[in-house]
Amino acid sequence: MRKGRQKGVSLLPATLFCDLCVPGLNSIIEEKGILNRKVKILRKIKSRESGGKRGTQIMLKFSELYPQANEKRLRISLDGAWKFRFDPEAKGGKEQWQNGLSDTILMPVPGSFADMFTDAHSRDYCGDFWYETEFFLPDEAEEKEYFLRFGSLTHRAVVYCNGIEVGSHEGGFLPVVVPISGAAKKGERNRLVIKLNNELNEESLPCGAVHQLKDGRKLVKPYFDFYNYAGIHRSVYLVSVPKESIEDYSVRYELEGDDALVHYSVRTNGTHPVKVELRDKEGVLVAEAEGSTGALRVKNAHLWKVRNAYLYSISILIMGEGKLIDSYTEEIGIRTVKIEGTKILLNGEPVYLKGYGKHEDFEVIGRGFNWGVAKRDFECMKWSGANCFRTSHYPYADEWYQMADEEGFLVIDEVPAVGMMRSMSNFAAAGSGSKYTYFFEAPTVPKLKAAHLQAVEEMIARDKNHPSVIAWSLFNEPETISEYAREYFKDIFDYARELDPEGRPLTGALEKTSSPEKCQCCDLCDFVCLNRYYGWYISGGPEIVDAREAFFDEMDRWEKRGLNVPFVFTEFGADTLGMEHKLPSVMWTQEYQSEYMELCFEVFDRYDFIQGELVWNFADFQASEGIMRVNGNKKGVFTRIRQPKDVAYRLKERWDKI
Ligand code: CKX
Numbered sequence: 001m002r003k004g005r006q007k008g009v010s011l012l013p014a015t016l017f018c019d020l021c022v023p024g025l026n027s028i029i030e031e032k033g034i035l036n037r038k039v040k041i042l043r044k045i046k047s048r049e050s051g052g053k054r055g056t057q058i059m060l061k062f063s064e065l066y067p068q069a070n071e072k073r074l075r076i077s078l079d080g081a082w083k084f085r086f087d088p089e090a091k092g093g094k095e096q097w098q099n100g101l102s103d104t105i106l107m108p109v110p111g112s113f114a115d116m117f118t119d120a121h122s123r124d125y126c127g128d129f130w131y132e133t134e135f136f137l138p139d140e141a142e143e144k145e146y147f148l149r150f151g152s153l154t155h156r157a158v159v160y161c162n163g164i165e166v167g168s169h170e171g172g173f174l175p176v177v178v179p180i181s182g183a184a185k186k187g188e189r190n191r192l193v194i195k196l197n198n199e200l201n202e203e204s205l206p207c208g209a210v211h212q213l214k215d216g217r218k219l220v221k222p223y224f225d226f227y228n229y230a231g232i233h234r235s236v237y238l239v240s241v242p243k244e245s246i247e248d249y250s251v252r253y254e255l256e257g258d259d260a261l262v263h264y265s266v267r268t269n270g271t272h273p274v275k276v277e278l279r280d281k282e283g284v285l286v287a288e289a290e291g292s293t294g295a296l297r298v299k300n301a302h303l304w305k306v307r308n309a310y311l312y313s314i315s316i317l318i319m320g321e322g323k324l325i326d327s328y329t330e331e332i333g334i335r336t337v338k339i340e341g342t343k344i345l346l347n348g349e350p351v352y353l354k355g356y357g358k359h360e361d362f363e364v365i366g367r368g369f370n371w372g373v374a375k376r377d378f379e380c381m382k383w384s385g386a387n388c389f390r391t392s393h394y395p396y397a398d399e400w401y402q403m404a405d406e407e408g409f410l411v412i413d414e415v416p417a418v419g420m421m422r423s424m425s426n427f428a429a430a431g432s433g434s435k436y437t438y439f440f441e442a443p444t445v446p447k448l449k450a451a452h453l454q455a456v457e458e459m460i461a462r463d464k465n466h467p468s469v470i471a472w473s474l475f476n477e478p479e480t481i482s483e484y485a486r487e488y489f490k491d492i493f494d495y496a497r498e499l500d501p502e503g504r505p506l507t508g509a510l511e512k513t514s515s516p517e518k519c520q521c522c523d524l525c526d527f528v529c530l531n532r533y534y535g536w537y538i539s540g541g542p543e544i545v546d547a548r549e550a551f552f553d554e555m556d557r558w559e560k561r562g563l564n565v566p567f568v569f570t571e572f573g574a575d576t577l578g579m580e581h582k583l584p585s586v587m588w589t590q591e592y593q594s595e596y597m598e599l600c601f602e603v604f605d606r607y608d609f610i611q612g613e614l615v616w617n618f619a620d621f622q623a624s625e626g627i628m629r630v631n632g633n634k635k636g637v638f639t640r641i642r643q644p645k646d647v648a649y650r651l652k653e654r655w656d657k658i
Contacts, residue, residue, distance in 0.1 A: 065246070065247075065248060065249075065328060065330075066330070066398050066402075067149050067237045067239045068328065068329070068330075070327055070328075070329070071324065071327070072241070072242050072324065072325070072326050072327055073239070073240065073241050073242075073326070073327075073328075074138070074140070074144070074238070074239065074240040075237050075238075075239055076135070076237065076238040076239075077235060077236070077237055078109070078133060078135055078148075078192070078236040078237065078238055079109055079110060079235050079236060080108075080109060080133070081106045081107065081108055081109075082106070082107050082108075082109045082131045082132060082133040082232070083101050083104035083105075083106065083107070083131065083132040083133065084104055084105050084106065084107030084113065084129070084130070084131055084132075085097075085101050085102075085103060085104045085105070085129065085130050086122070086125055086127070086128075086129045087127065087128040087129060087130055087195075088125075088127050088128075088217070088218075090127065090128050092128060092130055092195060093195075096163075097130055097193065097195070098158075098160035098163050098165070098193045098195070099163040099191075099193075100132065100191060100193070101130055101132045101193065104132065107131065107231070108365075108368070109131070109133075109231075109232045109236060110151070110231075110232055110233050110234050110235055110236075110365075110368040110369050110370075111231060111232070111233070111364075111365045111366065111368035112154075112229035112230060112231045112233060112365065112366025112367045112368055113125070113129070113230065113231045113366075114227070114229055114230070114231075114366050115363070115364050115365070115366050115622075116364065121217065124219065124220075125198075126198060126199060126210060126217070126218040126219055126220040127197065127198070127199065127218050128195060128196070128197050129195075129196050129197075129198070129230075129231075130193065130194065130195050130196070131193070131194045131196065131231075131232060132191065132192065132193045132194075133192050134189050134190065134191055134192065135184075135189070135190055135192060135238050136188070136189050136190070137184045137185060137186050137187070137188065137190055137238070138186070138187070138240075139186045139187035140186075140240065142242065143242075143243050144181075144240040144241065144242060144243065145179065145181055145240065145241050145242070145243060145245065146179070146180050146181045146184055146238070146239070146240050147177055147178060147179050147180065147238075147239045147240075147241070148161075148166075148177070148178050148180055148192070148236065148237070148238060148239070149175060149176075149177050149236070149237045149239050150175060150176040150177075150232065150234065150236050151175055151233065151234020151235050151236070151369065151397050151398060152172055152173050152174060152175065152176070152232075152233050152234045152397070153169060153172065153176050153194065153196055153232060154172030154173070154196070154198065154229070154230045154231060154232075154233055154367070155170070155171065155172035155196075155197065155198055155199070155200070155204060155230060156168075156169065156170045156171070156172070156196065156197045156204075157169050157176065157194055157195065157196045157197075158194070158195045159176070159178050159192070159193075159194050160191075160192070160193040160194070160195075161178075161180045161183040161184050161190060161191070161192055162183055162184065162185070162190055162191050163191070163193075164182075164183040166178045166179065166180050166182075166183050167179070170204070170451060170454075171204075171205060171416070171451065171454065171455055171458070172198075172230065172233075172394075172416070173394035173395050173396075173416050173455075174395055174455065174458040174459060174462060175234075175398075175458075175462060194232070196230065196231070196232075198220065198228060198230030199218070199220060200220055200221070200222060200223075200228065200419075201444070202422075202442060202444040202448060203444045203447035203448045203451065204448075204451060205415065205416040205417055205418075205448070205451050205452060205455050206222065206223070206224050206393065206394070206416045206417070206418045206419045207223045207224070207418070207419035207420055207448070208220060208221055208222040208223045208224070208228070208419055209221045209223070221624075222419060222624055223418075223419030223420075223421070223422065224393065224418045224419040224476075225623050225624075225629075225633060226359055226361070226393070226621060226622070226623055226633070227361075227366070227621075227622040227623055227624060227632075228624070229361075229366040229367035229622075231366070231367075231368070233360070233366075233367045233368050233369060233397070234368075234369045234397045234398075235369065235397075241326065242325055242326045243270075244268065244269060244270030244272060244318060244320075244325050244326060245268065245269060245270075245318070245325075245326045246266060246267075246268050246274075246316050246318060246326050246327075246328045247267045247268060247269055248266075248267045248461070249264060249265065249266040249267070249314075249316055249328070249465070250264070250265050250464055250465060250501040250502075251263065251264050251265075251314065251332055251465055251501075251502075252501050252502045252503075253334050253335060253336055253502075254336075255301070255303075255334075255336055255347065255348070258299070258300045258301065259297060259298060259299055259300065259301055260297075260298045260301035260303070260334045261295045261296070261297055261298075262278060262287070262295065262296040262298060262314075262332075262334065263293075263294075263295045264276055264289075264293065264294060264295070264296065264314070265292065265293045265501065266292045266293070266316050267292070268292065268318055268326075270318065270325070272318050272319060272320040272325055273290060273291070273318070273319055273320075274290070274291060274292045274316060274317070274318055275288065275289075275290050275316075275317040275318075275319055276288065276289050276290075276294070276296065276314065276315070276316055276317075277314070277315045277317070278296050278298065278312050278313070278314055278315075279312060279313045279315070280302070280312055281302075281310065281311065281312070283313075286298055286299070286312070298312070298334065301334050302334070303333075303334055303335055303347050304333025304334055304335040304405075304408070304467040305335070305346070305347065305408060306346060306351055306387050306408055306410060307382075307387050307407070307408040307409070308408050309333055309405060309406060309407060309408035309467070310333065310334075311331040311332065311333050311405060311406065311467075312331070312332055312333070312334065313329055313330065313331050313332070314329065314330055314331075314332050315327060315328070315329040316328045316329075330465065331405060331406075332465060332467060333405060333467030333468075334467075335347050335467050336348065337470045337471070337502070337504055337505065338505075339505050339526045339527055339565065339566060341564060341565075342564060342565060342566050342567075342608060342609040342611065343566060343611065344470075344505075344527060344566050344568075344611050344612070346410075346470070350611075351387075351410070351611075352611055352612060352658055353387065353388040353410060353568055353611065353612025353613070353614060354385060354386050354387050354388060354612070354613060354614075354655045354658060355381060355386035355387060355388035355389045355390075355409075355410075355613075355614050355615075355618075356381065356386060356388075356389045356390075356614055356615050356616075356617065356618035356637070357389070357390045357392040357570055357571055357614050357615070357616045357617055357618070358377070358389050358390070358391065358392060358396075358617065358618045358619075359392065359393075359617065359618075359619075359621040360394075360396050360397065360400075361619070361621040361622055361640070362640070363640060363641060366622070369397035369399060369400075371399065373642075374399060374400060374403055375403075376642050377618065377619075377642065378403055378404075378407055378409070380618075380638055380642055380644070380648075381409070381618070382407065383652065384637070384644075384648055384651050384652045384655060385651070385652050385654075385655030385656040385658075386409075386651075386655060387408075387409060387410055388409065388410040388411070388412070388612065388614060389404075389409065389410075389411060389412070389614065389618065390411075390412040390414055390473060390509075390570055390614055391411060391412070391413050391414045391473075392414055392476060392509075392570070392571075392617075393414055393416060393417075393418035393476045394414065394415070394416035394418075395413060395414065395415065395416070395459045395462070395463065398462070401413075401463055401466040401468055401469065402466075404466070404468035405466055405467055405468045408468075409468055410468060410470045411466070411468045411469050411470065412470065412471045412472075412473050412507070412529075412568075412570070412614075413459060413463050413469045413471070413472055413473065414472075414473035414474075414476060414509075415452065415455045415456055415459055415472075415473070415474055415475070416455060417452055417455070417474060417475040417476065417478065417492075417508075418475075418476040418477065420439050420440075420448075420475065420477075420478030420479060421437075421439055421477060421478055421479045421511075421513075422437045422439055422479075437479070438479060438482040438484055438485070439478060439479040439484075439485070440478075440479060440482060440484035440485045440487070440488045441482065441484045445484075445488065449488060449491070449492070452492055453491075453492065453495055456472070456474060456492060456495060456496050456499065457495070457499060459472070460472065460496065460499045460500050461499075464500060464501060464502065469504065470504060470505070471504055471505045471506065471507055471526070471527070472496055472500065472504060472505075472506050472507070473507050473508055473509060473529065473570075474489070474492050474493060474496055474506060474507070474508045475489065475492075475508035475509065476508070476509045476531075477509055477510065477511035477531060478508075479513070480510060480513075480514040480519050480520055480521040480522070481513060481514065481515075481518040481519060481520060482520065483520065485520055485521060486520040486521055489508070489521045489524055490524060493506055493524045505526035505527055506524070506525060506526050507525045507526060507527050507528065507529050507568075508521070508524075508525060508529065509529040509530070509531050509570040509571065510522060510528065510529060510530055510531065511531050512531075512532060512533070512538070515554070515557070516554070516557040516558045516560070516561045517557065517561075522561075522563065523563060525565065526565060527565050527566040527567065527568055527611070528558075528563060528565055528566070528567045528568070529567075529568050529569075529570040530567060530568075530569055530570065530571075531569075531570055531571030531572075531616070532551065532554070532569065532571065532572055533571070533572065533573070533574075534547035534548070534550055534551035534554075534599070534600075535547035535548075535551075535574065535596045535599050535600075536573065536574045536575070536587075536596065538550060540574075540587050541586060541587045541592075544595070544596070544599060547599065548599055548602070548603075551599070551600075551603050552603060552606070555603060555606070555607055555610075558609075559607065559609070564609075565609070566609060566610075566611035566612070567607070567609050567610050567611065567612075568610075568611055568612035568613070568614065569600070569604065569610070569612065569613045569614060570614050570616075571614070571615075571616035572600045572613070572615060572616060573593075573596075573615055573616035573617060573635035574587070574592060574593045574596040574597075574635060575587075575588055575630070575633065575634040575635050576588060576589065576590055576592070576593040576634055576635065576636075576645055576647070577589070577590075577630065577634055578590075578620070578634075578639045578643075578645055588634075590645055590646040590647065591646070593645065593646070593647045594646055594647045594650050597615075597647055597650060597651070600613070601613075601654065615635075615637055615651065616635050617633065617635045617636050617637070618636065618637060618638060619636040619637070619638040619639065619640055619642060620632055620633065620634045620635070620636035620638070620639050620640040621633050621636065621640065622640075637651060
């Protein structure tokens with residue numbers, strides 16, 4: 001049995017520990033001639049953070065293209081019931097559990113482990129935990145490269161194939177791709193073991209802490225308001241690609257009258273020529289080109305429109321000696337996104353965002369991806385007249401974006417930068433400013449920032465070709481009123497700007513302490529996103545009249561600040577128990593939720609620069625226990641099992657008209 005780290009096998013291109021290398025995007029960036037600028041930005045950031053000393057290591061990971069099966073590529077799902085074991089004493093490494101787990105139970109993949117259990121200690125487990133399964137590696141005639149592709153591993157993981165470490169990853173919401181060609185045996189069954197850990201700290205995204213209980217157990221303390229679900233949340237695939245293969249591609253669009261130009265850039269790992277073909281919905285070839293960068297002219301282009309999507313399919317082929325070496329086909333949508341003054345323009349037309357902040361959250365499966373739940377969510381969103389959602393507070397499973405592309409939904413894609421405010425119970429105390437500290441002056445910042453940059457890079461690398469993604473949200477409710485915050489986020493925004501081949505708008509969601517007078521980061525945003533709770537956390541119930549005054553007052557002050565950009569409400573909402581009614585209303589009843597919304601609508605309709613309303617939240621969701629939460633956050637327009645509360649009908653009435 002081979003042990004220890006895989007010898008002679010490079011972790012490239014999956015996971016790269018290097019100084020100043022970003023393999024996933026280099027060719028795209030070279031096309032735009034921005035590689036040098038990016039290197040400069042990274043150097044500046046790192047040298048500042050290491051007190052001018054060079055050599056700080058940033059771990060950068062390359063997210064592979066979404067796996068697909070075709071005449072040259074293999075994709076085998078490893079989803080199912082895996083072996084599972086907790087490791088509260090963290091002894092798995094010493095006892096070499098990577099060679100096989102004992103005393104295991106079965107655990108579904110994909111899924112969070114927490115709500116599978118009937119005892120609280122298992123549900124709330126914090127620390128290391130392990131998964132194991134087997135896979136058969138086919139003995140293909142052609143020489144191939146083999147990878148494992150995990151949609152995510154929450155929050156950090158080490159992957160072993162036949163006892164050999166083949167990769168590791170920090171961050172629980174983006175793909176992990178590990179090469180296994182050197183460790184796995186062809187024509188045989190291979191053992192796959194994964195060590196995971198779900199602890200949070202102030203250097204991790206999202207942020208939190210770990211508390212030691214008197215009985216010796218660890219308890220995770222998130223600085224955010226959603227349950228810290230962990231496990232293998234998304235599908236796992238065994239993938240094979242030819243030795244010479246397509247590694248990545250990107251597209252950006254230009255509209256010329258009725259025609260469109262699809263500018264593309266392809267990265268391969270070989271020298272053979274690249275061919276690109278574009279087909280319409282009926283499969284008719286509408287444009288083709290040769291070379292790894294170029295443009296496809298589409299005559300009388302069908303544009304991808306809001307809630308009226310048209311998808312073309314782009315095929316990239318590597319040809320050699322008249323034969324196909326590799327191919328990759330994906331659906332893309334032709335559309336442009338731009339901010340002009342206080343308007344958000346899609347294909348040059350103003351669009352008003354209507355919809356929700358969501359969570360990946362459901363009974364039993366926790367944060368595990370499930371096609372049925374996603375389908376129901378889209379149906380409910382469509383029924384209510386929505387056109388947009390924010391992937392609060394982390395990038396979702398790939399399949400959400402595929403569905404959004406298909407359904408013509410607009411997505412604000414968010415990095416897991418949440419919990420960057422240290423206050424008593426964070427999200428709630430934030431509103432009142434209690435125990436407020438300057439989060440970004442702490443010694444943990446350099447590592448946190450490295451993780452943040454990595455997450456931004458991985459998210460843009462993964463999602464850049466989805467027409468549904470119209471903006472990147474780079475934070476949720478951090479401290480933004482200190483010069484430290486400004487310095488921190490300036491670098492995050494600069495980096496994101498350099499990375500996106502389409503140059504989509506950048507934003508971040510600001511909570512109430514980020515006021516028009518104090519916020520030092522709002523001018524980094526191409527459009528400003530506000531999370532506001534006038535009538536809930538501020539002056540709720542009989543005081544709602546004061547809330548109204550305060551809300552208008554704040555908006556007047558934003559107007560006075562004169563940023564001249566669109567504003568979108570990315571959160572507003574009131575906790576509401578699905579069964580609770582009262583006339584006249586009191587807080588927590590369905591009546592109050594509807595009255596609260598009327599106040600918000602009055603404000604939104606008064607100011608031209610308000611260009612969107614995303615209710616918090618689409619559905620009730622699980623959160624940590626506490627006096628602020630009744631078995632979870634109940635601000636859902638739908639219940640956790642996706643049935644409408646009264647307010648859903650009011651939203652539908654309003655949004656059907658906008
Ligand atoms: N915003 C005062 C972040 C979300 C929370 C939401 C809430 C807060 C409010 C901040 O993740 O769930 O309290 O409902």
